[in-house]
Amino acid sequence: MGAWELLLVGLVVLLGLCGVLLPGVPGSWLVWAAVLWWAMEDPRPVSWGVLVGATLVLFVSQVVRWSLPPRRLQAAGATGRMAVFAGVGALLGFVLLPVLGAVPGFLGGIYLCERLRLGRHGEARAALRTVMRSGGTGVLVELFTCLLIAGAWLGAVLSG
Secondary structure, X not given: OOHHHXXXXXXXXXXXXXXXXXXXXXXXXXXXXXXXXXXHHOOOHHHHHHHHHHHHHHHHHHHHHHHOOOOOOOOOOOOHHHHHHHHHHHHHHXXXXXXXXXXXXXXXXXXXXXXXXXXXXXHHHHHHHXXXXXXXHXXXXXXXXXXXXXXXXXXXXXXX
16 A cells, blocks of 8 residues: 555545534544555554454443443534544543543543633532533544544554
8 A cells, every 4th residue: 555545545534533523423444444444555464453342342332332321522512623623632632541541631621621611629629520521522532532443543554
């Protein structure tokens, strides 16, 4: 697979990661489709292993998300700005504290957004709790899954 094709697959993965944070965009399926595209174009055992792992992780993620209450993020006061803060926080956490850092990064991003908006620790903490109860947990599960898949894909590409 050439460099341009890898770049396009990476862009679709990035689009999928951004799509997780936008309502109505099938972000996790875009990430999976990008990995499928890569595995079909570069049929090596490692690429098929990443695809099978991505499929299994995505399936478990969907089961977990379906067991959670439905999303009502708009009613909880979630905004696009909050989604950006949460996504950047999760990505930074995922990179700085590999894999597990995505969870505190996501929560920290929401907290920081609410702290800047509301100005007080107690109110920001209460807003964080409200958002997580209103569907933020489902978004976190989906984003964490997509970050795992993207990390596995990137690791496989960089390892050669």
